[in-house]
Amino acid sequence: MRNKKLLILYFILLVIAVSTMIMLWQHKTHEIPPRDYEQIKKEGVLRMVTEYNQSGYFISGDTIEGFQYELGKAIAELSGLEVQTHLEMSLAESFKKLSDNKCDIIARNIPITSKIKEEYLFTEPIVLNKQVLVQRTAEANEGKQPIRNQLDLAKKTLYIPKDSPALLRLRNLEIEIGDTIYVEEDELYSSEQLAIMVAKGDIDYAVCDQQMARLSKEQLPEIDIDTDISFTQLQSWAVRKDSPVLLDSLNSWFNQIRANGLYDKIYKRYYGKR
Structure with a gap:
């Protein structure tokens, strides 16, 4: 009886091992080779x-x-x-x-x-490009003047798309100004969509590259894009x-x-x- 149970166990282990090998082989055959x-x-x-x-x-x-x-x-x-x-x-x-x-x-x-x-x-x-702050103009923000000094970003919440290259720059900027900048990485929205949210007043600040900001500005006169976050890259x-x-x-x-x-x-x- 004991030998029979061992045989069944070995058979199950063998089936698992063979199945795993087949899966690995199939995965390997579906790998796309490098291309130059x-x-x-x-x-x-x-x-x-x-x-x-x-x-x-x-x-x-x-x-x-x-x-x-x-x-x-x-x-x-x-x-x-x-x-x-x-x-x-x-x-x-x-x-x-x-x-x-x-x-x-x-x-x-x-x-x-x-x-x-x-x-x-x-x-x-x-x-050649750089990161800029997207915020509302004074006219679109009840007379509140846009931020011009990067020191004034302390304790502010800035939105960027998920995995945006701007994140590294903002972390370095925190060190430079010696204070915290709250960064929200949005998983759903692109830079264009975040600029629209700024224009509508849903959020106050976003960061995107200058080229994209200029394109957004043509459609969104409510936004200000004149404050640099990074040097030209x-x-x-x-x-x-x-x-x-x-x-x-x-x-x-x-x-x-x-x-x-x-x-x-x-x-x-x-x-x-x-």
Whole structure:
């Protein structure tokens, strides 16, 4: 009887072990292999991930627009590749997709820091940008003057999108002013949506990059965007460390787009005069 129970136990353990091995094998077979330019060119498809907003990709009527989207279109024409655009609002999730080989490029204005350069490769700068405070104008805020001195951010609550690059800057700013800045990372709303909430009076302060703030200001005259949170930063697209040839190709395409004047036309359309 005891031997029979042991046989049953061993059989159950064997079934569990075999099932686990099958699951691991299936998972491995579904892993996407790394891709550099050679593999991308062979397939003829370049996958980029960007965010759904005026800076990345958005639909206006029956037209697809967006600063990053139009740069992608220009690259498609130069390279002969089909550029597929995937949407992801979270920067952290975008980096995960890149690391998992689900995309080849993160097409966003990403601030380049020494820490992030250890893990990814970055193109030559796409834009010069900085973080700014989004608040209401005096006229839209019962005569209360906007904050102009960063010291006055002490004990204030500032909203940013989840995983925003602005978080690191705000933590450093806390040290600089020697006081606490309360930061709320919103998991639902983008920088554009937070700017709308500021304009409506739902929240008092948000932080986003200057380029996006300028786009929001055109639609929201109630907001003030003239208080800087950071110095001017270089911002670029990101690729994996194992895609150095793709990086060189992107830089070459960007140089051609700049040389023929197309970059300036696209930039002016979305951000105005440089």
